[in-house]
Amino acid sequence: MGQAAMGRKRAVLVGINYVGRPDELKGCLNDVARMRRCLVDRFGFDGADIRVLADADPSTPPPTGANIRLELQRLVRDARPGDTLFFHYSGHGLQLPAETGEDDDTGYDECIVPCDGNLIKDQDFKELVAKVPDGCLFTIVSDSCHSGGLIDKAKEQIGSSNKHNRSQQTGDQQETRPPSRTSVVGIIHGVIESLSIHLLRRGSPQSGHGQSNGSTELDMKTEVTSHASVKSRSLPLSAFIEMLRENTGEDDVGVGTIRATLFRHFGDDASPKVRKFVQAMAAGKLRQDGKLLEGDDRGQVDTRSRALASGQEARSRSVKEVYAGTAASVPLPRNGVLISGCQTDQTSGDATTAEGVSYGLLSNAIQTILASNKHGAVTNRELVLKARELLSRQGVTTQQPGLYCSDEHASAPFIC
Numbered sequence: 001m002g003q004a005a006m007g008r009k010r011a012v013l014v015g016i017n018y019v020g021r022p023d024e025l026k027g028c029l030n031d032v033a034r035m036r037r038c039l040v041d042r043f044g045f046d047g048a049d050i051r052v053l054a055d056a057d058p059s060t061p062p063p064t065g066a067n068i069r070l071e072l073q074r075l076v077r078d079a080r081p082g083d084t085l086f087f088h089y090s091g092h093g094l095q096l097p098a099e100t101g102e103d104d105d106t107g108y109d110e111c112i113v114p115c116d117g118n119l120i121k122d123q124d125f126k127e128l129v130a131k132v133p134d135g136c137l138f139t140i141v142s143d144s145c146h147s148g149g150l151i152d153k154a155k156e157q158i159g160s161s162n163k164h165n166r167s168q169q170t171g172d173q174q175e176t177r178p179p180s181r182t183s184v185v186g187i188i189h190g191v192i193e194s195l196s197i198h199l200l201r202r203g204s205p206q207s208g209h210g211q212s213n214g215s216t217e218l219d220m221k222t223e224v225t226s227h228a229s230v231k232s233r234s235l236p237l238s239a240f241i242e243m244l245r246e247n248t249g250e251d252d253v254g255v256g257t258i259r260a261t262l263f264r265h266f267g268d269d270a271s272p273k274v275r276k277f278v279q280a281m282a283a284g285k286l287r288q289d290g291k292l293l294e295g296d297d298r299g300q301v302d303t304r305s306r307a308l309a310s311g312q313e314a315r316s317r318s319v320k321e322v323y324a325g326t327a328a329s330v331p332l333p334r335n336g337v338l339i340s341g342c343q344t345d346q347t348s349g350d351a352t353t354a355e356g357v358s359y360g361l362l363s364n365a366i367q368t369i370l371a372s373n374k375h376g377a378v379t380n381r382e383l384v385l386k387a388r389e390l391l392s393r394q395g396v397t398t399q400q401p402g403l404y405c406s407d408e409h410a411s412a413p414f415i416c
Helices: 028-041 065-077 122-130 163-167 171-175 184-195 237-248 255-269 272-282 303-310 319-324 361-372 380-393
Strands: 009-015 050-054 084-090 093-097 108-112 137-143 156-158 228-232 336-340 349-353 358-360 402-404
Touching (some): 009 028, 009 065, 028 050, 028 084, 028 358, 028 361, 050 065, 065 255, 108 122, 122 336, 156 380, 237 255, 349 361, 380 402
Parallel strands (some): 009 050, 009 084, 084 137
Antiparallel strands (some): 156 402, 228 349, 349 358
């Protein structure tokens, strides 16, 4: 297993079912339980070196934005050459639209959604992975919607999540594109996708059995062969705004004030990208169209946010730095691997069978593939291609997992 086998193996696993909410999921805690067992049994992790954060499980810390960020920072801060780092996330994903005229390569911030709504963004992951030392590999599996761009600026090996590749797909990627929405099949898929529900084919192999509440670990040896309803793991922007209103007690949260609300409510625990954005606007550097301000116009940052930001140094020197991407001093994330549940413009599925088995489609595919290769290593590229093939056989055509990493790491074994 190379140099990584001589180092430490540490992991952070996050599963959020959003219990009691209208957008509740079912399979996320099961995904985490299966992955934890897989890390110990297959990859030789010590259980003490695996940190789990899951809602509806009082034995773990709550998966708030601050707690998840703290665990990820600790994971990277203590990393040494030869270590193996792993992060698995199962939960809602969100595309946050621009609040200025600037945007990133996809036009949105791709985010994961902690239980308190304190978003962790694509740029946050890029800056995190950029701190990983050479000789140490950080693998991220995100079984969530819009997850294709979650490590901002990572090289796209398999997928179509950036603007260039969406319009110029070739080879294997072209063969796995979703059906055109103008075709009959495409129209059907579009209607189903908009309802966030579709059915897997009867007889498709699924691993695991468990409870629909997602609290029971699944048995990977059991095969499920009945219909499964699949709910999208995408959180609509309107639902996220409602989540923010409930968690902050502020009724005036809107599309144009999301970042200001996050900054105002979570302060230093908010995403660094949010803090840079609001500080720059409070300092008078941006207006709503993304251009530099003249005079006292301060865009959409309200008085409360401006007062909070006034005592902090606005380190950002340009519009591009505070919103569209990271500063030039932040290196590209060469020591990270992202395996995404889908592309940035797609949704990932949260499946529940008639027997009450719940799981994420990507998480289940990974466990199925690993179980069929009990004694051999599976490369990151092989894993993603096989996951795409498996989901296609199961009748899932609108969710295509992706791989984002260097050429070298595409051919490296999954995890270690």
